[in-house]
Each structure stands twice: as C-alpha cells, then as structure tokens.
Amino acid sequence: MHIPTLIARKRDGEALTPGEIRSVIKQFTSGEMPDYQMSALAMAIFFRGMTDEELAALVDAMLHSGSTLSWANDDPMRVDKHSTGGIGDKTSLIIAPLLACDGLWVPMISGRGLGITGGTLDKLESIPGFNTQLDEQRIREILAEFGCVMIGQTADICPADKKLYALRDVTGTVPSIPLITASIMSKKLAEGLNRLVLDVKFGSGAFMQNRADAETLAAAMVRAGEALGVATTALLNPMNEPTGHSAGNALEVAEAVACLQGRGPSDLEKICLELAAAVSNSPRDVLAKRLRDGTAWERFQRMVEAQGGDLASLERITAVHAAPVILDVRAKESGQIIRMDSRQMGLAVLNLGAGRATAGGAIDFAVGCDQIAKTGTQVRSGDVIARIHARSTEAAAAAAETILSGVEIR
Numbered sequence: 001m002h003i004p005t006l007i008a009r010k011r012d013g014e015a016l017t018p019g020e021i022r023s024v025i026k027q028f029t030s031g032e033m034p035d036y037q038m039s040a041l042a043m044a045i046f047f048r049g050m051t052d053e054e055l056a057a058l059v060d061a062m063l064h065s066g067s068t069l070s071w072a073n074d075d076p077m078r079v080d081k082h083s084t085g086g087i088g089d090k091t092s093l094i095i096a097p098l099l100a101c102d103g104l105w106v107p108m109i110s111g112r113g114l115g116i117t118g119g120t121l122d123k124l125e126s127i128p129g130f131n132t133q134l135d136e137q138r139i140r141e142i143l144a145e146f147g148c149v150m151i152g153q154t155a156d157i158c159p160a161d162k163k164l165y166a167l168r169d170v171t172g173t174v175p176s177i178p179l180i181t182a183s184i185m186s187k188k189l190a191e192g193l194n195r196l197v198l199d200v201k202f203g204s205g206a207f208m209q210n211r212a213d214a215e216t217l218a219a220a221m222v223r224a225g226e227a228l229g230v231a232t233t234a235l236l237n238p239m240n241e242p243t244g245h246s247a248g249n250a251l252e253v254a255e256a257v258a259c260l261q262g263r264g265p266s267d268l269e270k271i272c273l274e275l276a277a278a279v280s281n282s283p284r285d286v287l288a289k290r291l292r293d294g295t296a297w298e299r300f301q302r303m304v305e306a307q308g309g310d311l312a313s314l315e316r317i318t319a320v321h322a323a324p325v326i327l328d329v330r331a332k333e334s335g336q337i338i339r340m341d342s343r344q345m346g347l348a349v350l351n352l353g354a355g356r357a358t359a360g361g362a363i364d365f366a367v368g369c370d371q372i373a374k375t376g377t378q379v380r381s382g383d384v385i386a387r388i389h390a391r392s393t394e395a396a397a398a399a400a401e402t403i404l405s406g407v408e409i410r
C-alpha cells in the first residue's frame, strides 16, 4: 500500500476500502506510518468526509488497535451512556448505578475534561482514594458484585485514538464528524456493549454549536454503532445553560449525590431518567423510584467503596475540598433570567482551576460554581444568581465578570 497515493485518493474524494483503512490504522498505531502522513489524511477526511462503509471500518480498526473488554455468553447485558460533553454534566455518576440496579452491567470508561467541558474521571477523582485505573480482573469482580464500574481509558484500550486525537488537536482536525464519531465510538465499543445511549449536546457550551450539526453527528454515531452490532440510540440535548446548579468537580459530585438521594435538581433528574430509560429494561417511573428511594444511592456507595473511595468523605465532599474564597454573583437588574450562558460558565470554571491549562496538568477539585440560577427564574436586582468557589479574591472577581457577561435578564 502506497500511503501518498491513498492520501491523494481521499483528497480527491474517493472512498478508501475497509482493507486500506485497517492497514492505515495498523501502520499508524505501530509507528510505521509517520504523523505527517496521518495529519494529511485527517485533513483530507475533514474536507471530504467518509462513507458509512469507510466510517464503520475506521471505528472497527480503531477499536481493535488495542485490547477490548471481553465477556462470556452468560454474562449480563452490558449497557452504557456517552455524553459528547457539557458544563455541569454529572449525569454519568447517576446513570451508571441507576442502570446497575436493573441487573445490567455498566463497564463505564470515561474521559477527563476537554477544553471547557468537565470530565467524569476528574469528578470521581475528587473522592479521596477513588481508583479509576483497574485491571480487567478487578473490573469483572466489581461488575459481578455491584453491576457498575467507572474507570479511565488504559494505555492498551484504543491506542490508535490516543495517537490520532493528539494529532487532531494540533492540526485543526478535531471538529470532523467522521473523526469525532470514530474517536468516541471506538472507545465505547471497546467496552463490549450490547446497548449504548448517546447524549449529543448542542449549544454554546457544547462541541456542536447548532442542532443540525448535532443531528448529523448523532446519526453518524448511531449508524456506526449499529453497523458493529450494538443497539445504539441518540438523544439530542441543549447545552445553552449548565446542567443542574453546579459546575466544578467536588461541587458536581455533591449535586450528583443529592440526585442519587432523590434531592436532585429537576433538569438533572429528568435528563438522567431519559438517558437511562433508553437502555434500561425498566420503565422511567421505576427508574425514578430507584432514585427517590435510595436504591441507586446505595449502589453508588458500594461501587465507590469497591474502587477504594472513602465514603465518609463522599458525604462531605464540599467540606473535604473547600475553596478559601466564596463570592456571590448578584443580578444586576430585576426580571426574568433569559440567558445563563454555559460557555461563559465553562470558561469561568476552567479559569478558576477546575480544568487543565496543559495536558496532564493538575486540577483543583474545590473550585467552581454552585447555586447557578436557571433560565426562566424571576429575580430582583441584587439576588444571588450563582456562587463562586475560588482560590483567591482576584480569581473570584475574574470569574464573576466572565459569568455575568453570559447573563441576560429582561
């Protein structure tokens, strides 16, 4: 296979064969194909797109570039949900134990924060002792006992995606629907799932800024999942305002705990129930009951304990991670909140230190924002519309300015 010819064919709009795609991913993963050729091919894919057949082959090749979780025929059904990322999105923490109460297995592999969007792994690691790097034997043991396990991508799961994502990040090829689809679906399908629900966000705080692009991405991911034998559903959800009332690692864990204890904000509970119902054996009212009667909370605690997390700290997570400066953000006028922009909130929380400034950098679990008011709320001038948790008064003031620039009251 002559790689320059293959790149040129893709550049000119020709489809590659599944065999060619498999070979490219194999050579790229092993290092035989240099990064500059892969970058050129990624750019050709960015402009030319991929056919369904090409995309299914790419997902399959990437998912088989490393190890996958494997299951026995008599193991329970494996299900999962994946969100394309948002602000204040702590749904994974609630959905994994909720689905496990159904007798399903949820081997959830999650990621870290990306840009302004938060990551499930970072949130979980705010629980002292919680270990997200488990070997396959331990993953199986925890699933057999509790039905859910929440872990990070290991070095041997989808190494092709790790390499390709790093290249895309620096070559302007991240926002390509086939490349996003292959990246997300290869990692999710490496879990050996039977059913998958995708939470595809659109809006100011999402990867996809408008609904039409989110629909295209959702349809591509569903087709790729189905082509590889996984019953895949996608729900489109707006991300113009943060989910729930909090954004920031420990603050979000506290809100997820409240939701698991049946005291969650209504928008958070609603989206969790909708997503869970899409892959569950139980109807929504049964799932709602499990959130409200403590069944899902009990399951979450057992999983946290099994993964080394300290339960006493979990119950007082915002005291364990307490930021020294608390600043109220107040409404500048009276009226109805018509915008509480999630992008501005995401930027503010990232700059407070809840996300990373450099790859592999440290994050601050304590900082963020809570008491975030929802759009539609009537407020009077001076009412608290958010509360900032910061390391310094300067950082808090900068965050307040960023947040207020995304607030509109009329």
Ligand code: URA
Residues within 6 Å of the ligand: 111, 165, 174, 179, 180, 181, 183, 184
């Ligand atoms: N998340 C991923 O894992 N990959 C992408 O390409 C985009 C979001």
